[in-house]
Amino acid sequence: MPFALGLTVVLALLAAFQIALALGAPLGRFAWGGQHRVLPPRLRVGSAVSVLIYVLIDLIAWDRVGAIALFPAGFAEVAMWVIFAYFMLGILMNAVSRSKPERFTMVPVTIVLAVLSLFIALGYGALAAPA
Numbered sequence: 001m002p003f004a005l006g007l008t009v010v011l012a013l014l015a016a017f018q019i020a021l022a023l024g025a026p027l028g029r030f031a032w033g034g035q036h037r038v039l040p041p042r043l044r045v046g047s048a049v050s051v052l053i054y055v056l057i058d059l060i061a062w063d064r065v066g067a068i069a070l071f072p073a074g075f076a077e078v079a080m081w082v083i084f085a086y087f088m089l090g091i092l093m094n095a096v097s098r099s100k101p102e103r104f105t106m107v108p109v110t111i112v113l114a115v116l117s118l119f120i121a122l123g124y125g126a127l128a129a130p131a
Contacts, residue, residue: 003125004058004065007116010109011054018054022047030106034099059086061120066127080121087114 004071020025022044028036039047060083062068063076070102071079087110119125 001065001067001125001127003119004061004067005114007113007120008058011058012114014109015051015054018047018050022051022126024071029101031102035104037102057117061117064101064120064123065125077121077123080117084114084117084121087129090107 015058017027017030021031024038024044026037028034028043032046035042035112040058059068059070060076060079064080065068090110091107091114094110097103097106105109
């Protein structure tokens with residue numbers, strides 16, 4: 001469970017950041033390519049949708065470690081590998097951003113998310129199955 005908890009903490013911080021962006025905070029240089037100080041409406045919607053995606057990722061992670069049983073059998077196991085691939089792609093996308101602030105903050109954050117999701121996908125930190 002420590003990896004799922006770590007993932008939850010990082011995603012909660014990212015969700016707070018995305019909510020701030022969606023509400024018009026002047027932090028756009030850290031996200032969405034860093035082209036806007038304050039995000040335009042379409043990217044604000046994207047930030048709001050990101051929060052929903054983070055919630056889904058978190059639910060899948062907790063299901064995978066056995067803390068909740070929300071999804072059909074086997075779904076969370078496969079979905080965690082998809083999430084790991086998503087974060088690996090995120091590392092690449094953030095690394096090629098034209099925005100230095102985005103590269104220097106989001107690449108390390110996404111690496112942490114990828115590592116945590118890999119451990120969860122591999123089954124580390126899962127609760128012991130009842131005897």
